Amino acid sequence: MRLSDLDTPAIIVDLDIMERNLRKAADYARSNGLRLRPHTKTHKSPALGRRQLDLGAAGLSVAKSTEAEVMLQSGTSDLLLAYPVIGRQKLQRLTEIARRSALTVSLDSLAAARPISDAAREAGVEIGVLAEVDVGLGRVGVQPGDELLSLVSGLARLPHLRWRGIAFYPGHIKELDDRGRADLETLRSTLFDTIRHLEQNSLHPEIVSGGSTPLLWYSHTIPGMNEIRPGTYIFNDRNTVYSGACTRADCAATILATVVSTAPGRMIIDGGSKTFSSDRLGYTADVTWGEILEAPHARFHKMNEEHGYVDLHAESTAFSVGDRVRVLPNHICVAVNLHEQVYGFRGDEVVEVWKVEGRGKLQ
Ligand SMILES: Cc1ncc(COP(=O)(O)O)c(C=O)c1O
Missing domain, CATH: 3.20.20.10 (Alanine racemase)
Structure with a gap:
């Protein structure tokens, strides 16, 4: 696959x-x-x-x-x-x-x-x-x-x-x-x-x-x-980069999302708080929910449960419905807990699938 x-x-x-x-x-x-x-x-x-x-x-x-x-x-x-x-x-x-x-x-x-x-x-x-x-x-x-x-x-x-x-x-x-x-x-x-x-x-x-x-x-x-x-x-995440303990090149996990709607200066991706969690970035005043790897100047600034709002005013890349983006989340641990499985890949190939067996194990 x-x-x-x-x-x-x-x-x-x-x-x-x-x-x-x-x-x-x-x-x-x-x-x-x-x-x-x-x-x-x-x-x-x-x-x-x-x-x-x-x-x-x-x-x-x-x-x-x-x-x-x-x-x-x-x-x-x-x-x-x-x-x-x-x-x-x-x-x-x-x-x-x-x-x-x-x-x-x-x-x-x-x-x-x-x-x-x-x-x-x-x-x-x-x-x-x-x-x-x-x-x-x-x-x-x-x-x-x-x-x-x-x-x-x-x-x-x-x-x-x-x-x-x-x-x-x-x-x-x-x-x-x-x-x-x-x-x-x-x-x-x-x-x-x-x-x-x-x-x-x-x-x-x-x-x-x-x-x-x-x-x-x-x-x-x-x-x-x-x-x-x-x-x-x-995995590392945006918080780890912010802490100085790793660089972006050390971030193994990202969240693959699809553009489901566009308007001038804006796009909506198919994940919100139920996909990324609402954990903020470290102790900062920043209120963004992840970095879009394909659009470094975009701002993923707002979420509903299933919608991610991305402001594209400062971004030169244009996106269309159906495009896919990879998002580096603020806090990967809570994001993993929201997903049933995680996919391991090399190059373009998905070579492993892990069930998140411990998700929801709260007691
Ligand atoms: C008791 C305890 N030990 C270890 C860790 C792991 O720390 P980190 O998330 O910084 O890797 C945590 C994280 O929440 C923790 O609560």
Whole structure:
């Protein structure tokens, strides 16, 4: 099948670029003594998880218990569920997963940890835990220092749980501008102090799990971090370019769309918020929804659910109904979650189709 045979809108992935991205991150991790545990929320496909493992990942990360079930199909023997697991049904799933793979959960309270310990005891399994520490995002995580110490001391005492270390997510650093560099410096000293504080109290974290795609290539400069969980790096997107962690040439995934209507200075493409998602570009004031590769001066400035509005006043290329364009989305992870499948191509040929098995797996 050729790209021109695909129905639109469709997410298409340039396999040469994707494989280069995977190899580059695996080589970087290996040469810096970091364990690579990619976050699979970006592709949500066991086949791609398998490829990450084959290219050097030590295990995989997921956000939800149902995603973890799906990702077992990759054949992984080591999963990190990087999200607090709360609720009876999820605990049941957790213990089933722990029978089939080494499993670690990151969490930030004993209220979350105790039921996991109870469920693991009942099921006769052991589950690893990482204490989540907030390094500036203000999402989940206890504060570094005494709060962390008290959480870790509590975790280390709970039966059928194995306290393995700490986890953090520096999602507040989206770009290495002055503010980003200052935040990165703060992150370095926070982690240094945090690990020293734990060690002074005879608590030695075997795993210090963190990282993100914007900070991927700075991972070796973050003291004590020995495991990284980038997700977006497999495809990259407009946000990754904006962060400085890649160039446009490193963006593997685009969304193929068809022009369905034209008027002077405007065209409508066959995808809106249900195709691209409504995620904006980084922390910027920019309100555009993607870059049209064939029309660099066009502005994809507005969306309804199924309509994409493209302003062509500054663009010299003319478009007709039926033309196809490729759009680099702001945030590929949420776009993938909206699509049933993703197509891998080389040159003009579609050579692989991956079902997005983890889409909609929210529990
Ligand atoms: C806990 C956690 N770890 C890792 C990642 C991957 O980060 P990135 O999307 O920058 O690759 C995310 C992304 O949302 C995350 O929430």
